[in-house]
Amino acid sequence: MDDLDRRILSVVQEHFPIDERPYLQVARQIGSTQVEVLDRMKALVERGIIRDISPVFDLQTLGYVSTLAALDVPAERIDEVARIINARDEVTHNYLREGVPNLWFTVIAESEEALQRVLKEIAREAGCGPVANFPAQRKFAARVVFDFGERDDA
Amino acid sequence: MTLDARDWAVIEQLQDGIAVERRPFDYLAQCAGMTLEEFLTRVLRLKREGIIRRMGVRLRHTKAGMAGNALAVWRVPEEDVERVGTLFAAMPEVSHCYTRATYEGFPYNLYTMVHASTQAQVGRIIRRMAHESGISEFVTLKTLRELKKSTPRYRRPHGESA
Numbered sequence: 601m602d603d604l605d606r607r608i609l610s611v612v613q614e615h616f617p618i619d620e621r622p623y624l625q626v627a628r629q630i631g632s633t634q635v636e637v638l639d640r641m642k643a644l645v646e647r648g649i650i651r652d653i654s655p656v657f658d659l660q661t662l663g664y665v666s667t668l669a670a671l672d673v674p675a676e677r678i679d680e681v682a683r684i685i686n687a688r689d690e691v692t693h694n695y696l697r698e699g700v701p702n703l704w705f706t707v708i709a710e711s712e713e714a715l716q717r718v719l720k721e722i723a724r725e726a727g728c729g730p731v732a733n734f735p736a737q738r739k740f741a742a743r744v745v746f747d748f749g750e751r752d753d754a
Numbered sequence: 755m756t757l758d759a760r761d762w763a764v765i766e767q768l769q770d771g772i773a774v775e776r777r778p779f780d781y782l783a784q785c786a787g788m789t790l791e792e793f794l795t796r797v798l799r800l801k802r803e804g805i806i807r808r809m810g811v812r813l814r815h816t817k818a819g820m821a822g823n824a825l826a827v828w829r830v831p832e833e834d835v836e837r838v839g840t841l842f843a844a845m846p847e848v849s850h851c852y853t854r855a856t857y858e859g860f861p862y863n864l865y866t867m868v869h870a871s872t873q874a875q876v877g878r879i880i881r882r883m884a885h886e887s888g889i890s891e892f893v894t895l896k897t898l899r900e901l902k903k904s905t906p907r908y909r910r911p912h913g914e915s916a
Contacts, residue, residue, distance in 0.1 A: 601819065609811070609813070609818075612811050613810045613813065614808060614809075614810050615809065615810065616772070616810045618794055618797050618801065619794070620777060620779065620780075620794070621777060622772075622779075623774070623776065624776070634776065638776070641774045642774050645774060648814055648817050649813060649817045649818050650811045650812070650813060650814075651812045651813060651814050651903075652771060652811065652812040653771050653772040653773075653774070653811045653812075654769055654770070654771045654905060655800075655801075655806040655807075655808060655809045655810070656807045656810070656812075657765070657805060657806060657906075657908060658804055658805055658806075659906065659908065661755075661803075661805045662765070662908045663911055664908060668854065668865070682901045682902075685901075685902070689907070692902070692905070692906045693902060693903050694900075694901040694902035695825075695899065695900055696897075696899040696901055697824075697825060697895040697896060697897055697898060698896040699893055699894075699895045701860075704825065704895070705901075705902070732857040732860060733857070734855055734856075734857060734865075735854065735855050736853070736854055737852070737854060737855065738835075738839065738853040739852050740839040740840060740842065740853075741842070741844075741848060741849070741850060742807075742849070742851075743808075743849060
């Protein structure tokens with residue numbers, strides 16, 4: 601990524617213009633042209649740096665509940681259990697981490713009962729003991745961390 | 755704010771993604787069965803009311819030069835939660851900072867997601883967090899593999915049709 605890519609991302613990451621011609625607005629903000637911004641955006645998508653261009657919604661306002669859950673899985677069963685967990689549409693993220701427990705996944709559902717049901721079903725299918733449930737209580741921060749403008753902290 | 759069927763039509767179209775083309779909202783408005791003007795007005799209102807928390811692109815951290823990340827979990831006494839949560843949340847390398855319920859054998863109540871360009875840098879940031887907060891009981895759960903990362907898909911409640 602070069603400086604122009606970073607300048608484009610610094611705008612579209614948090615403030616994608618809600619406008620008839622959003623990429624023209626981006627170009628104006630960073631002193632570039634619409635054609636250039638479109639070309640760069642296409643390349644960033646093709647290279648896999650941009651995963652998705654869509655808003656982040658407040659899930660509670662949309663009537664959903666969520667949690668962070670964890671399961672401790674023996675090393676030789678990780679791939680198998682990950683397949684069981686990932687197959688659920690309600691699971692949005694799943695990471696293997698160091699430490700105990702080692703498999704950490706986020707679940708969204710339309711009600712608390714539905715959420716509990718998903719956790720129970722995963723526990724039963726995985727057969728590695730109960731799923732630990734860590735619902736969020738208080739949120740101090742939830743945001744993006746890429747400050748492309750000035751950071752280069754190698 | 756209550757969402758009507760036309761708001762849900764907008765939400766559904768936005769979840770399909772915004773194309774990289776000159777006028778990407780024209781097609782989404784057409785699919786939602788409304789004029790571009792109405793579509794953009796509704797998007798602006800969803801943003802203003804906080805239903806859209808962030809209007810933007812999602813990046814793949816590892817490909818965007820942020821290869822290091824870890825979940826650091828902290829055991830913070832109840833009376834210190836406000837101070838420590840505020841301190842961590844103000845750090846630019848911390849994306850998420852939540853208190854969470856504890857679990858048998860896992861007494862940590864403050865969760866922070868830390869990102870940096872390298873794993874070594876993440877370690878330095880977490881040590882600095884420990885130093886500045888005075889919280890010595892914590893565990894760093896380094897990310898070993900991303901097994902799934904998908905964009906959540908929200909559907910309108912039952913009984914609300916377009």
